[in-house]
Amino acid sequence: MPYFDTPLKQTLPYDMNFDNSVGGKIAVTIFKIDNHDRIADAERLSVAAGATTTLTDTPGARIERIILAVRLLAGNTAGVGIKQGSVSFSQSLDGDTDIVFDTVP
Numbered sequence: 001m002p003y004f005d006t007p008l009k010q011t012l013p014y015d016m017n018f019d020n021s022v023g024g025k026i027a028v029t030i031f032k033i034d035n036h037d038r039i040a041d042a043e044r045l046s047v048a049a050g051a052t053t054t055l056t057d058t059p060g061a062r063i064e065r066i067i068l069a070v071r072l073l074a075g076n077t078a079g080v081g082i083k084q085g086s087v088s089f090s091q092s093l094d095g096d097t098d099i100v101f102d103t104v105p
Contacts, residue, residue, distance in 0.1 A: 004082070004089045007102040008059055014084035016068075017056045020047040023076030028056075033065040047078070059103045068099040098105065 026047045034040035081090040
């Protein structure tokens with residue numbers, strides 16, 4: 001499970017990009033974990049084959065961790081990128097992957 005060790009700011013928006021230009025549809029679930037270690041929000045997203053999708057969101061003041069659960073069809077590859085101001089993260093995926101981000105005030 002990849003862990004991005006540069007935290008995201010809780011009150012600033014970020015862009016989450018999913019590049020599925022190769023292969024079949026991918027499923028993404030975005031979990032936001034609050035300061036009580038509970039799932040505060042879960043959002044489902046599907047990215048069609050050959051498509052790219054951008055989601056813009058803001059973690060929120062009580063969110064301490066964001067977990068992306070990305071599920072690919074067998075043999076598929078995809079790219080994931082996160083950008084918040086000057087902070088950026090990108091990962092090429094070739095199988096089911098969970099990616100973890102901490103957040104800070």
